Amino acid sequence: MATLRLNGIRKRYPNGITALHGIDLSVADGELIVVVGPSGCGKSTLLRTVAGLESISDGELMINEQRVNALEPAERDIAMVFQNYALYPHMSVFENMAYALKNRGTPKDEIRRRVTDTARLLDLAELLDRRPRQLSGGQRQRVAMGRAIVREPQVFLFDEPLSNLDAKLRVQMRLEIRRLQKRLGITSVYVTHDQVEAMTLADRLVVMNGGHVEQCGTPMMLYAQPATRFVASFLGSPAMNFLPLAAHRDAVVLPNGAQVALPDMLSAGRAATLGIRPEHLVEAASQPEAAAVLDVTVEMLEPLGADTLAYTRLPGLDEWLVVRLDGAHAAREGQRLSLAFAMANCHVFDAQGMRVPVSNEASVSLREAQ
Amino acid sequence: MHYRRPGLDRLSHALLALCCLLFLLPVWLAFTASTHTLDALYSQTASLWFGEAGWGNYRHLLSGSFGGLGTDVLTLLINSTIMALGIAIGKIAISVLAAYAIVFFRFPFRRLCFWLIFITLMLPVEVRILPTFEVVADLGLLDSYAGLILPLIASATATFLMRQFFLTVPPELVEAARIDGAGPWRFLRDILLPLSKTNLAALFVIMFLYGWNQYLWPLLITNDADYLTIVVSLKRLLTSADGLVPWQNVTATAILAMLPPVAVILLMQRYFVKGLVDSEK
Ligand SMILES: Nc1ncnc2c1ncn2[C@@H]1O[C@H](COP(=O)(O)OP(=O)(O)OP(=O)(O)O)[C@@H](O)[C@H]1O
Ligand SMILES: [Mg+2]
Numbered sequence: 090m091a092t093l094r095l096n097g098i099r100k101r102y103p104n105g106i107t108a109l110h111g112i113d114l115s116v117a118d119g120e121l122i123v124v125v126g127p128s129g130c131g132k133s134t135l136l137r138t139v140a141g142l143e144s145i146s147d148g149e150l151m152i153n154e155q156r157v158n159a160l161e162p163a164e165r166d167i168a169m170v171f172q173n174y175a176l177y178p179h180m181s182v183f184e185n186m187a188y189a190l191k192n193r194g195t196p197k198d199e200i201r202r203r204v205t206d207t208a209r210l211l212d213l214a215e216l217l218d219r220r221p222r223q224l225s226g227g228q229r230q231r232v233a234m235g236r237a238i239v240r241e242p243q244v245f246l247f248d249e250p251l252s253n254l255d256a257k258l259r260v261q262m263r264l265e266i267r268r269l270q271k272r273l274g275i276t277s278v279y280v281t282h283d284q285v286e287a288m289t290l291a292d293r294l295v296v297m298n299g300g301h302v303e304q305c306g307t308p309m310m311l312y313a314q315p316a317t318r319f320v321a322s323f324l325g326s327p328a329m330n331f332l333p334l335a336a337h338r339d340a341v342v343l344p345n346g347a348q349v350a351l352p353d354m355l356s357a358g359r360a361a362t363l364g365i366r367p368e369h370l371v372e373a374a375s376q377p378e379a380a381a382v383l384d385v386t387v388e389m390l391e392p393l394g395a396d397t398l399a400y401t402r403l404p405g406l407d408e409w410l411v412v413r414l415d416g417a418h419a420a421r422e423g424q425r426l427s428l429a430f431a432m433a434n435c436h437v438f439d440a441q442g443m444r445v446p447v448s449n450e451a452s453v454s455l456r457e458a459q
Numbered sequence: 460m461h462y463r464r465p466g467l468d469r470l471s472h473a474l475l476a477l478c479c480l481l482f483l484l485p486v487w488l489a490f491t492a493s494t495h496t497l498d499a500l501y502s503q504t505a506s507l508w509f510g511e512a513g514w515g516n517y518r519h520l521l522s523g524s525f526g527g528l529g530t531d532v533l534t535l536l537i538n539s540t541i542m543a544l545g546i547a548i549g550k551i552a553i554s555v556l557a558a559y560a561i562v563f564f565r566f567p568f569r570r571l572c573f574w575l576i577f578i579t580l581m582l583p584v585e586v587r588i589l590p591t592f593e594v595v596a597d598l599g600l601l602d603s604y605a606g607l608i609l610p611l612i613a614s615a616t617a618t619f620l621m622r623q624f625f626l627t628v629p630p631e632l633v634e635a636a637r638i639d640g641a642g643p644w645r646f647l648r649d650i651l652l653p654l655s656k657t658n659l660a661a662l663f664v665i666m667f668l669y670g671w672n673q674y675l676w677p678l679l680i681t682n683d684a685d686y687l688t689i690v691v692s693l694k695r696l697l698t699s700a701d702g703l704v705p706w707q708n709v710t711a712t713a714i715l716a717m718l719p720p721v722a723v724i725l726l727m728q729r730y731f732v733k734g735l736v737d738s739e740k
Binding site: 171 | 632634636639645653
């Protein structure tokens with residue numbers, strides 16, 4: 090049972106690269122925090138400084154409100170699951186799982202009991218005598234989990250533990266990890282660059298970018314209220330559409346020339362980008378109360394079964410405008426569509442990419458394109 | 460590669476057999492010669508078959524001093540074995556530790572240390588043999604096992620090979636061990652050495668042969684027949700006899716001198732194969 094707290098953690102590598110610029114994060118007991126971000130944003134570095142594999146340049150790391158900056162990894166009582174599992178190739182599954190306990194001087198019969206219990210939990214009981222190379226990828230992954238679980242650590246750290254598995258196994262192990270983590274109630278930090286994994290696993294999600302925390306909150310909160318344009322673009326697949334806005338007196342102008350009045354906006358001048366998720370663009374016909382603003386041409390269709398993604402062209406916009414249509418929609422390439430959206434579903438960002446608050450009740454009022 | 464061509468198969472087997480014969484011929488000649496009497500050897504042309512002396516020559520060699528050496532073959536074999544084992548084990552111990560330090564520890568001048576070790580590769584033993592002799596003589600190690608072994612156990616080659624192997628150990632393995640609470644010695648003993656088994660076996664064979672075949676150094680520092688090694692004695696047998704060279708003794712000693720290295724190779728070969736099968740991937 091443990092809490093984990095990071096106070097302004099900085100990491101500067103000897104070669105001068107600053108990988109973490111002051112991370113503040115507080116993890117409650119039994120919580121599963123998922124850290125996501127693009128490659129090179131410092132996710133692994135964050136995990137490794139928590140593990141004690143990298144020294145902390147500045148800031149404080151607290152486990153159970155005890156400062157552990159100077160402790161060796163083994164003394165911090167954490168367990169880590171590596172991307173490539175890092176199982177000891179010359180040891181059997183049993184020995185792999187028992188090694189940490191053995192090093193701590195745990196009595197033999199207790200080691201045996203704990204390893205067999207954990208093996209049963211993970212469905213590994215039949216495999217205890219095998220060597221890692223005699224296991225499938227999923228089994229190796231489970232052994233790596235078992236090696237972490239058997240120690241009953243204060244904190245679990247996962248560094249992209251599922252990225253070496255195929256898609257189906259990944260989904261299965263994702264559920265497994267979620268189930269085990271809840272059942273054991275061990276405080277965990279989980280790093281991934283897969284946003285589906287992040288959304289589904291997390292109690293709270295931390296989105297990182299360039300060594301900073303962009304936003305931290307529940308997955309749905311981050312999805313619905315992204316604090317920055319970066320978070321908005323990072324979460325969701327396909328990504329959010331962004332329309333550059335031009336200021337025009339009391340309104341803003343979309344790339345196709347249509348004006349949008351943002352009634353309660355404190356300063357229309359701040360708004361630089363309008364973000365709309367593909368599922369929030371609907372056909373104007375189905376929403377008679379919203380005026381059709383966006384007349385687009387379908388350029389490409391991606392049928393996914395339940396949905397069909399339409400890559401459409403909006404005059405004046407360089408990128409595609411992606412629309413999520415119903416799977417049964419009879420759209421054809423080259424067809425014209427009239428799209429509408431509700432202001433409540435829009436995200437407005439300023440030139441720095443920060444969210445500009447827009448009242449949810451504000452309805453979009455549109456004027457003729459000029 | 461396997462081509463389905465019976466003709467090619469037969470040809471390559473024939474070639475292989477021929478080469479084996481060629482390699483075996485000198486050994487065979489030496490072996491048969493060692494079973495002839497001296498008179499027989501000098502009175503006829505080289506015979507390809509066993510002579511009438513049989514095991515008598517060997518019994519003679521093993522039972523007492525002969526050929527003016529002042530010792531018997533058994534002592535020679537024991538001396539050589541002690542020296543070769545000492546050199547092989549010492550070299551491996553030192554190079555494993557040196558490579559371990561260089562690869563896994565961050566200390567000042569680490570790179571310099573590596574290069575210093577590496578540079579000694581470029582100095583052949585013969586260049587430094589006289590100063591080494593001085594040192595060993597000053598330490599009073601002439602005519603002793605320590606004198607035979609110690610100056611030869613620092614090995615840049617072995618250090619370099621072990622370093623190259625250690626570099627291939629994935630860093631995550633080191634980190635996993637650190638998290639599992641394995642200190643430096645535990646990591647070396649529980650993880651690094653078991654992983655290096657195949658390499659160590661190969662290195663042991665090479666170093667054992669190197670030690671066994673030492674000639675110049677033992678020749679220099681041993682006068683006492685009690686510390687004579689078998690390889691040195693072979694040369695001495697050829698020259699010490701006034702008049703006729705006792706070929707039957709020379710060949711028999713040579714055959715005996717081959718046995719321990721062959722035994723070591725056969726023994727270690729099992730470990731290569733086992734190691735290869737075990738630790739692949
Ligand atoms: N040992 C190191 N020495 C110097 N710089 C490093 C070191 N490890 C990482 N970095 C740098 O620190 C930054 C963050 O790296 P990190 O490995 O934490 O990224 P990441 O978010 O885990 O990326 P990925 O998703 O690709 O694993 C990168 O710019 C990287 O180049
Ligand atoms: Mg990483």
